[in-house]
Amino acid sequence: MEWRDEGILLNTRRHGETSAIIEVFTPEHGRHAGVVRGGTSRKIAPILQPGAQLDVAWRARLEDHIGSFQVEPVRSRAAVALSGRLALAGLNAVTALLAFCLPEREPHPRLYRRSEQLLDLLDQAELWPLAYLRWEICLLEEMGYALELEACAVTGTQDDLVYVSPKSGRAVSRAAAGVWADRLLPLPDVLRGHGDADNDQIAQGLVTTGYFLTAHLAQDLGNKPLPEARSRFVEAFTRQL
Incomplete structure (x- = not known):
């Protein structure tokens, strides 16, 4: 079994004396692990x-082997x-969340493209926070937790x-919220793609996406804690406000 693809390196760990095991996120083969000799x-x-963006060639005797x-x-x-x-902090948050959320060997080409585009904006500090927020929305959609924000659920x-709504992920109007508002x-306008994307609104949006990442996605993945890299990024961003 063998294939070749391009991918984003998510993490690496030592394996034996001279080798390493890496995980990459590729458009056609999803999150995939393998051994790198030397x-x-x-x-x-x-x-x-x-x-890092890598060209990778994977080979194994059987498909279910870890391969190299x-x-x-x-x-x-x-x-x-x-x-x-x-x-x-942003790069670490992206790679940690992808490693945490993605099912092994399941392709997500749309999310891959968005992730690649996001990482290519790392040197543009004025664009990065909004791009990252939109990426988290895309991540939730790809994992089956799309937010429905165009009309009031009530x-x-x-x-x-x-x-x-923290339960349904649907929008609620001010009037319909009533005594349940607290x-x-x-739901800042920026979360719906409307209005000016100021940093205060982005911070509010990250509160909402963070809730669904933690209380829905992470809970459904065995109630595992969300990677700390995500909270470190949010802390670094809010410190700038």
């Missing part, structure tokens, strides 16, 4: 940094990630939508 060497180890990778660098994102605290109106999540 992965700890001076030649290869600098290539195997989270977020031959890797070639396409582009590194290490230098950009190290250019600032927010960039590094009345059907499209006006004055300011809340999200139990609902914020």
